[in-house]
Amino acid sequence: MKLLTVDTISQAQDKLYGYAQHILPKTETVTIENAVGRILAQNAFAQENVPDFYRSTVDGYAVTATDTQGASESIPTFLRVVEEVAIGYPAKSTIKSGECVYVPTGGMLPAGADAMVMIEYTEMFSADEIAVYESVAKGKCVVTPGEDIAKGAVVVKKGTVLKAEHIGALASAGVWEIEVYVPWRVSIISTGDELIAPYDTLAQGQVRDVNTWSLNALATDCGFSVVRCIKVKDDEALFRAELEKAKQDSDVVLTSGGSSQGKKDMTNDVMDSVCDEGTFTHGLSIKPGKPTILAFDKASATFMIGLPGHPVASLTVFQALLVNLWKTVTHQPPQKPIPAKMETNVAGAPGKTTFLLAKIYISDNGEVVAKPVLAKSGLINSMVDTDGYIEIDMNKEGLKKGETVFVHRFGL
Amino acid sequence: MKLLTVDTISQAQDKLYGYAQHILPKTETVTIENAVGRILAQNAFAQENVPDFYRSTVDGYAVTATDTQGASESIPTFLRVVEEVAIGYPAKSTIKSGECVYVPTGGMLPAGADAMVMIEYTEMFSADEIAVYESVAKGKCVVTPGEDIAKGAVVVKKGTVLKAEHIGALASAGVWEIEVYVPWRVSIISTGDELIAPYDTLAQGQVRDVNTWSLNALATDCGFSVVRCIKVKDDEALFRAELEKAKQDSDVVLTSGGSSQGKKDMTNDVMDSVCDEGTFTHGLSIKPGKPTILAFDKASATFMIGLPGHPVASLTVFQALLVNLWKTVTHQPPQKPIPAKMETNVAGAPGKTTFLLAKIYISDNGEVVAKPVLAKSGLINSMVDTDGYIEIDMNKEGLKKGETVFVHRFGL
DSSP: OOOOOEEOHHHHHHHHHHHHTTSOOOEEEEEGGGOTTOBBOSOEEOSSOBSSSOEESSSEEEEOGGGGTTOOSSSOEEEEEEEEOOTTSOOOOBOOTTEEEEEOTTOBOOBTOOEEEEGGGEEEEETTEEEEOOOOOTTTTEEOTTSSBOTTSEEEOTTOBOOHHHHHHHHHTTOOEEEEEOOOEEEEEEEOTTEEOTTSOOOTTOEEOOHHHHHHHHHHHTTOEEEEEEEEOSOHHHHHHHHHHHHHHOSEEEEEOOOOHHHHHHHHHHHHHHSTTOEEEOEESEESOOOOEEEEETTTTEEEEEEOSSHHHHHHHIIIIIIHHHHHHTTOOOOOOEEEEESSOEEOBTTBEEEEEEEEEEOTTSOEEEEEOOOSTTOSHHHHTOOEEEEEOTTOSEEOTTOEEEEBOSOO | OOOOOEEOHHHHHHHHHHHHTTSOOOEEEEEGGGOTTOBBOSOEEOSSOBSSSOEESSSEEEEOGGGGTTOOSSSOEEEEEEEEOOTTSOOOOBOOTTEEEEEOTTOBOOBTOOEEEEGGGEEEEETTEEEEOOOOOTTTTEEOTTSSBOTTSEEEOTTOBOOHHHHHHHHHTTOOEEEEEOOOEEEEEEEOTTEEOTTSOOOTTOEEOOHHHHHHHHHHHTTOEEEEEEEEOSOHHHHHHHHHHHHHHOSEEEEEOOOOHHHHHHHHHHHHHHSTTOEEEOEESEESOOOOEEEEETTTTEEEEEEOSSHHHHHHHIIIIIIHHHHHHTTOOOOOOEEEEESSOEEOBTTBEEEEEEEEEEOTTSOEEEEEOOOSTTOSHHHHTOOEEEEEOTTOSEEOTTOEEEEBOSOO
16 A cells, blocks of 8 residues: 655645656647737747837927037028828938938838927928927937847747737737647546536535536636536546546546545545556645645646645645646746735644635725635635635744735636 | 817716717626636526535534533543434434434534534444544534525625636536626727738838737737727728728727827718717827727717727727726726835826836835836837836826835736
8 A cells, every 4th residue: 555645735846847747738829819818838039120110209300410409499490301201101312411301100210310300399491491499319209220129039938928918019029920838638527426516406415516617717717728527426437437538638637526535535546546657645734625636647648636625725726736837837927926914813724834815905004905714614605705815834823913925816 | 170179087988988878788698617707797696505404514423512511531422323424415314312423524414413523532332322522512513504605695796707716606506507798899990001910021111010919919808809800001981981890790999000190180080970979089188198089879889999009008098998998887896906116206297197007026125016117109018028007197296206006907
């Protein structure tokens, strides 16, 4: 008989990361039209200078700055207009001293020009001559080639979860196709004769299956591809058959069920025999969520995670292990948690990492306060009105009122 | 000729809200399997008590609490085991004084029992008798019917953007089908001969179309349904034809193009004639983003928004007007911004609301600091590395170093 291993969160994370080298996510090419929420798998480089010409930021006249020296409201300088540039078209002329060219906002400056005079500071003097009432410095109201983004520079870094701002920057630099990570395929298997789907009639003593649906939602929210959500009777042969099947088409198999000892043993034994590397974590020193089982099958490159039955714990373990691993292998920066002051003292569980649900609010004196959401074990209503969770270190006695804590969101 | 109206942000928001009564979003029924990210359109009520029986939170024996009075490590009480309840099945017996029933975690207590003794505090004494070494109070380790969620109670409130926690709570309360809002259909039309798609070759003087793609991404991220992204030449007839077409299948038409006066006039004139209510806002007193045009067509129930060409402004105006309106009409609570201390002084623009991009970091002494991201007008690279934006009130001179500000994210 194998020794049962109870790991800390970081021990389990390290083990998962070790095995993850065998199932590093594939990448695929998508256009920026369909890329929001995807994770960039390679640095994206600018295909050209942005802008790729001397661009005016105003409607006005492109000039040689030295020509305007001394010009003022009372003593204008006179310049000859040799061209009118249209936006989107090249400036054709090369201006010499005494000449200027009309350029609209976003338009191209002609060769020889090094500054713009806003139209408000000029006046038509004759058919082809303007009076300039302002002295401008070199570079005034001009964006130089590559000043925004230089050709070849990294526009968006690998590991970025793409948002509108990134897509805009990619478009501006002429990047249309990008390499993104293919999400892991996840199967969710719930076990338990007592578990009833939300759409079935409840008989006495039965409880609703909660975890299948919350895990399906969180996995989808994180961008994973959910292959199937199924429920299996408490039958070892059926459970084994479903794990074997899931190995063929999933990168991660999540099982969720009761956390009674008998069921835990069954989950452990079947996962251990179905996976060539066997089970390697048989419990976590966390609260809640101890009954967590981890296994890996090298031949099919599949992780199996037996999640605790506790509805809050199944989400926090999913987050602390699978989301954490996914962020690591896709080179995402860690989530930015929200710092807040604890509203009250909360006891920890020395020797165990405690996951505490919390709600955030802003106090009358403008401080961000974290209010712990405490509930009897297994109550799900407590989850509805929270903003995330706080991790209490296993070496801490607890949290003190007024102490700064970090509230993490569920998801990427 | 109509008077041109420059509105403040809140004036424009009020006008939009007035017209929005004509295009309140429809609702549709989905199952909780496909509901993550959707917005709940009706309060969801518990279909049953959760739990709907007296449920044990431990493995042990269901007892009458008074039977255990005085029991201790040295002086046990003896009880007769009359049943073993299996999880998922009803308890059949009614216990009398001197009797107990084995109940696993999550199992149902028999009638007559009002507390649980954990198995660790008991010992088998004979084939059908146990010794109890603990005195328990009524209700110990028992969840009562409806204690988690009472039948008929609101499980998740209307206007909630559904996350894993909400889906789990709905499942637990026997809610399978829910009513959610149908997202508005959005068409994005960019105009401008100078604008080149990211996949086309750039000629001298041309610039990449940025806004179409960043707006497409932000609209998608907010859950809107993007009908099409198209580009139209600077031709009034073509532009008019596209607006007429978009009226037929879109709730919102976004146009984006240069912000030169000529183009603004064209956008305004065409929108004004295409929409039966005409244009009602011809500029916003914000920085950046003044050249914004708003129109409404009552017959087809379509908003038209002529967005500024400035890439940052097109996103902030989208956010401040359309996302704000969508959140209001779908009864979503306002976004919770992140409070932070300003890193430096920043000048505002009295008389105009300023949208300032900002990056958030945590200082060495644990404070959340907002670093303003300043850039020359129209530079897009500044957008890549930001966490959101700060709104500087139009009546403020600016922001002072150390002042508390609120950083808003783009999106819902």
